[in-house]
Amino acid sequence: MTNPTVASLVDRSNRLGRDPKNTNYAGGNTSAKGTEVDPVTGEAVELVWVKGSGGDLGTLTEGGLAVLRLDRMRALTNVYPGVEREDEMVAAFDYCLHGKGGAAPSIDTAMHGLVDAAHVDHLHPDSGIAIATAADGQALTKEIFGDRVVWVPWRRPGFQLGLDIAAIKEANPQAVGCILGGHGITAWGETSEESERNSLWIIDTAAAYIAEHSKPEPFGAPLEGYAALPGAERRAKAAAIAPTIRGLASTDKPMVGHFTDSPEVLDFLASAEHPRLAALGTSCPDHFLRTKVKPMLLDLPATASIEDTIARLKELHGPYREDYQAYYDRNAVSTGSSSEWPAIRGADPLIVLVPGVGMFSFGKDKQTARVAGEFYVNAINVMRGAEGLSTYAPIDEAEKFRIEYWALEEAKLQRMPKPKPLATRIALVTGAASGIGKAIATKLAAEGACVVIADLSLEKAQAAAAEIGGTDVAVGVQVDVSDETAVQAMVDATVLAFGGVDLVVNNAGLSLSKTLLETTVADWDLQHDVMAKGSFLVSRTAAKVLIEQGLGGDIVYISSKNSVFAGPNNIAYSAVKADQAHQVRLLAAELGEHGIKVNGVNPDGVVQGSGIFAGGWGAQRAAVYGVDESELGKFYAQRTLLKQEVLPEHCAQAVFVLCSPELSRTTGLHIPVDSGVAAAFLR
Known part of the structure; x- marks a missing residue:
């Protein structure tokens, strides 16, 4: 059962941390003092629970608290070697931990342990820091708060600052907190509610004073020509x-x-x-x-x-x-x-x-x-x-x-974990709301990339992005890749979301399975507009960004084994896939001088999760081969050397390998992902 003191501390921390007027992300720390039974002696022991190093108040859980013996922590004052060596005290905190100790203690632990109050909040509110960084901050503190808040001259966070604040509280029993010069605020209370109330009073009082007494144009008069553009x-x-x-x-x-x-x-x-x-x-x-x-x-x-x-x-x-x-x-x-x-x-x-x-x-x-x-x-x-x-x-x-x-x-x-292989890379995947594209986006995100999921359906793109992660990982955008203006808007959205683009996957596609005589000009134009023209537009627009960044990059085409294999009743689709396959070679030759690699993936018969197959292509191909549509994946597998069905995840793995550091010297390559179709072997 969670200690009630700990539960109230976590609740208070979350309330304070979730409101940006109180503190910035991962900024500040909170603490509570209380007792628990020592399992070794069976006696009550005084503890201090304090937010650990690197945690965030708004999302803090019990596991993010450092837990220290209060008697041992306060005993450190007897061995404190002075401000020139105060960094050594952080390592000393490890000898004060209770049990496994929870999270790693932060540099501010001394402030919380040494101040004689049951609950302490240290926060970074904009209003409080405004007073803390004003040239006459000390005088303003007295004018705004009277003797209820005390000014503490700037001192780097550490053991000495904890001693300073403890001494100030002891000398000012009427005070509920202090302004830390150049830094933030600290408040305290004998209950969790009192500490939170005092913190909010300092923050809100400072904000109200600034609003009432600030001059009209704190940043000076408007500069001609510098106003925000529409x-x-x-x-x-x-x-x-x-x-x-x-x-x-x-x-x-x-x-x-x-x-x-x-x-x-x-x-x-x-x-x-x-x-x-x-x-x-x-x-x-x-x-x-x-x-x-x-x-x-x-x-x-x-x-x-x-x-x-x-x-x-x-x-x-x-x-x-x-x-x-x-x-x-x-x-x-x-x-x-x-x-x-x-x-x-x-x-x-x-x-x-x-x-x-x-x-x-x-x-x-x-x-x-x-x-x-x-x-x-x-x-x-x-x-x-x-x-x-x-x-x-x-x-x-x-x-x-x-x-x-x-x-x-x-x-x-x-101490931070080693970056994933695609960390810092920004990927743009077209046709990524389902099937191969979604699998690729999911794989790239799992390997550390930020991902933009582009699809004809904005709703589906955003839903797929939400499945992969929050907007710090993936975003969904709408695009018709055959529309030049829409493609530019997609790339603009990518650079505004993540700063640029490094990895482009031309995956958007569709197919109509018809004989030569049944294929209409409209059928031909539709498939060439989406895949040949669409890939060209996406590559051309993204290449401008890649070249301007000067960071190299990757363009990957999801082509098909049909780009080299002549199958029946497939003239328009196979012709356009051959077009895409040659775009890979042409762009590899042209963009290599900019450090941009261009490669392709040639899948065969990816049925599961495929938007193309679900949209009628599966039924058409099943009819061509005389099998039930539900058996089409197995049929494709049986005609391969490995006798194994190709899934979207297999294509995603190929894309990842092409873009990973291990293939940093590979460009102009097509990787078959077809379980072995001998007729489609590259010559």
Whole structure:
């Protein structure tokens, strides 16, 4: 049975963490103190349960709590070696764990264990950080909260900060919490309800004060030419420049992107003070750990052409990298020995701001990229609050560097699981709501790719995407691949969803089984429009993105053994599959100089789950071969060398292999997935 203290802690954490006004994703931590029976002694023992390292309050479960003996944790004050060696205390927490200890204790564990209160909340609300980063934050804290909230000067999270807050609470018994300079808030209470109530009171009181006392234009007057472009124009420009930006952001290592054109971002970039504020960077440790110390900012108005915008972004990238390298070198050397710090993690921007268009954020996966963007919106809100009341004054760059390259942060990164083979890759699969296409999309997502499922039916595409995962993994879009405008819209949707595209699978298709004399011009045109013309349009449109990114890529055609095998009553379908097969060779020859591989998969008779077979093709082919439609898969299997039916998953595995690192030097190849049809052997 769950301890009631733990249950109330989890409930409180979830309520606080689910509301973005209280804290950012994975930001902050909560705790509760109580007793349990020690199974060794049979006696009650005092414990502290605190959110573990890397967890998220909004989704916290009991398993995400670290559990420590309170007496042993507080005894650490007797061996604390001082602020210069406080990082050693994190390892000491392991000697305080109760039983198996639950999750790994975070750096903030000391704050929760040392503060003399049964329940403690440490949060990163925009309103609280706005006060914490105001130049006169200490005076504002007193003016806003009186003596109920105490100012704590900036100190890096750790054991000493826990001691500081504990001492402040003891010296101020009337206080319900504190503002942590440059960082966030901490509140406490003797019950879970009281702690939550005090946290919300601090957050809401700060927000109300900012709303009432802020100057009208915290970011300065509007800049002429920098206002947000109209919605459709804005997103079209974003799609046009996204491949360039992703390529720049992926210079050191491939990144997945996220696009944000929220009012907060657009208003910030339309105001006179945005260059000064962007250069100051973020302040809260959670923010700049995700966003880097500052963004790359385009210094052109919204009215600049796409060509000029792209050219200027490329010009700005080099100086941004040089500036970040200088920041690293300057601060690593200032400590006395650069060898003490982890190697630079890359000099590319994680946040790129484009006036009139919006923000592009990047990370190792979609969730990380999205959260980075959310954090920068938090930072904008913080700047607005601080500038509205005073002047935004974040912590200095030396402190930012000490946290960004903190050995404890590096250790956290090293503990992360090894990336999957297709991590950071963005896949676009046509005809992916069923059959082979859906199996391919599912396989690519399972191997780490972000996937766009394109299909003639938007409803089916979105349903298939939902089965694969949330929008951080897969999204569904509608497309008629024979329509040039629709194909462009599909590719635009892909780059806006994930930043770009790396892996394109031309799978959309249909078939009509008729003799030569029965095949009409309409039959011929329909199949050639969807598969020959459609593959051409998809490949051409996607290739523009692939080339502009400069990251290489893969295009895979799902052709057919019919591209080389002459079967009866199949003139239009087999001819168009031969067309697709030769497109593979032609594009492999043309796109190789850009590092783009083009390959094909030749299946045979994939009956199960097939939209084509379910749409009448199965009945037609069964009639041709004189078998019952329900037996068609088995019939196809018996005519092969392996005597085994081909399933959609087998085609998906072939696509994965073609796009995996193991076949990085293979292009222009067709892989048969037909259980062995000798007549279709490639010559």
